[in-house]
Amino acid sequence: MSQGIMNRRRFHKDDDDDDSYLRGAKTAVDEQRRRLEKLLQNIDKPAYIPEKPKEWKPEPPPEFVRNVVGSSAGAGSGEYHIYRNIRKKENERLQYIEQQAIKVCYFSVLLVFLLCALILGKIGQRI
Numbered sequence: 293m294s295q296g297i298m299n300r301r302r303f304h305k306d307d308d309d310d311d312s313y314l315r316g317a318k319t320a321v322d323e324q325r326r327r328l329e330k331l332l333q334n335i336d337k338p339a340y341i342p343e344k345p346k347e348w349k350p351e352p353p354p355e356f357v358r359n360v361v362g363s364s365a366g367a368g369s370g371e372y373h374i375y376r377n378i379r380k381k382e383n384e385r386l387q388y389i390e391q392q393a394i395k396v397c398y399f400s401v402l403l404v405f406l407l408c409a410l411i412l413g414k415i416g417q418r419i
Contacts (some may be wrong), residue, residue, distance in 0.1 A: 350385040 317323035
């Protein structure tokens, strides 16, 4: 069979053929069904479970900015999109820093509260 015919057969459904593995998945359900069948063929083999991704951290700001752009771009200028993306990244970075500061404050207040409870508990035992 020539290569061109094989490629055309690969994605067309024929009722008399049982080479469904050659055809690509047409929907997400087909793809999921194929993956489940592959897992169920060899039950003894452990399934791959990905590790939890690390906490997202923004990239540090660049040391040197070559193109300083402003928010007032001319008509039809592509520079506004560059400015908007830089501003978006900077806002995400600042929001991340604020969230980290809130976490640190929360844990420090919790630590102070626990230390006070521990100290008051020891003072109560002495009296």
